[in-house]
Amino acid sequence: MDLSAISPTLLIAFLMVAATPILLAAIGELVVEKAGVLNLGVEGMMITGAICGFAVAVETGSPVLGFIAAAIGGAILSMIFGVLTQFFLTNQVATGLALTLFGLGLSSLLGQSYVGIKPPGTAKIDIPVLSDILVAGPILFNHDWMVYFTLALVVAIWWVLKFSRMGLIIRAVGENHDAAHALGYKVVRVRLMAIAFGGACAGLGGGYLSLIRVPQWTDGMTAGAGWIALAIVVFASWKPLRVLLGAYLFGGVTILQLNLQAAGLAIPVEYLSMSPYVITIVVLVIMSAPRKGRASLAAPACLGRAFHASS
């Protein structure tokens, strides 16, 4: 075993890239859940975004157009969920699960002719002087633009939810939709917009996988990332900056596992492979343990409840 072979700098830089897809999906889902909607279709929207983004990037040769298409693809798919749950008042859990299954099948169909093709590359932003700084350089100044965009998005969502009027409306709808309705806010319209935003973010996350991280299209390539994103939202107790922490923790464990193995750590590989999931369960148990004085999980009060103006 040679742990000195693992460079912490490169590890952190790698972790930021590995965590970006789940971070995007999780931050989108956080907004959706803040508005009181539980959309379990994250996996389906991610993979749809992955193929839409990939196909458009290959056809046009532009990764930027690809990412836009990924966001649009995810948003369109999420609208199926939105219409069903907001207008037809279907059960959100069942509809979300159906959306995941539908998304996996649809992406497989759309992707038939895109297997084994190389997408156009996305260059890293290499800031000449800054990226050469000893430790901070590779971590902070040597990524593709999507990594920076994602970080900016997390901060923006944190600010909007906490300080802006729009954030207040979203939270009001999520905490008590009857009160929000009584005050004259369009509950259904706010929720639909939140769902579309969540879909777009999940789509971007999928697009990041197929266009930058792998970069290739394969069936089922999200491999459960959407479910991890859902877990991160709970783990973060619906706080944007904690979502960032959660995503890096998850990305970190996965990456560390491979790095430890390559360094020859004598722990059976199976334990390392299961470690991200064990940590999730432990964290969720600790987080949800009852504490005195306040609601332990801080979930939006109307999460998962259907709203109709007549009720």
Added chain:
Amino acid sequence: MLRRTLLATAAAASMALTGAAMADGHEKTKACFVYVGPIGDGGWTYQHHQGALAVQEEFGDKVEIAYQESVPEGADAERVLTQMALSGCNIIFTTSFGYMDATNAVAAKFPDIKFEHATGYKREHPNVSTYDARFYEGRAVVGHIAGRMTKTNKIGYIASFPIPEVIQGINSYFHHAKKANPDVELVVTWVYTWFDPAKEADAARAMIDQGVDVITAHTDSTAPLAEAAKEGGKVIGFGQASDMAGFMTNDDGTPGPRVASIIDNWNPYYIKRVKAVMDGTWEQGASWAGMPEGEVVIGEMTDVIPADVQAEVNEMIAAITAGTYHPFTGPINKQDGSAWLADGEVADDGTLAGMKFYIEGITGDIPQ
């Protein structure tokens, strides 16, 4: 009474129909293939599918080809195989190690259908054959290239599952890298999948971050090469199972990470076995062919490899093809230092087929 007559008539009619279908089936042989990944993986499954297409081309109207992609190794495989057997396949090729038990279980139920299992060793019924290629011959060649080309003296191997075929590959690769460069160190990463591009890319990245500059994969996708390409020429790799010629040059025209490749050429075997079924001469067998039979082929080397290394490689290929050199020729010790092969001794097929140990100089343990 009336009902009974009706039933009898129906039975007779259906028998007549089956008879007609069987007669038809004898005219046209149906060859079926079960794949572990998509045919567009650009590697392992792609090559098997090329073999299937070669069968179609060889026999034209006389054969019918059917295949199913991305069949998981496990209970699902048995279901797919049963379905294929019921749909009138005459010969079924199961193209991954993990189909071994499913193949034998289904073969027991359909004694008239021939089964061919790739890379396995169980032949429990007379209608099951196994076939494999001596991939370790190819690994020897790329191992030599790796040893000569590495600048950091660290070479990597993305391993799938701890089965003999993979361990043969690791040992052969390391043995020849070490012969070419005594300072070389091997890093093995187990990913426990045949096909998961994201995971394969992550494994490649983890090794690159630790200073590995030559990567070989025992998985099926092109993702490790795509990851190596991001290093701008500092990291090289090899096409695995298929030529992966798309990675010979980068988009900007600079030399790509793929400097050579190990190609699995199943065409001759598939044509031979389907022909045997058509002629009624099919017999159970265990085929293990390599470079001499043209089943393992080294793809074109790029100019990234210096001319003198290319000459050494060509010499090695010629020796293996002629049968004068066996990649596992002693002296070779096992990992714990005990003797395995004496000077000049050649490994026997039985030991290779059940290989469960590393040779001397490889660090780490084989997962159990």
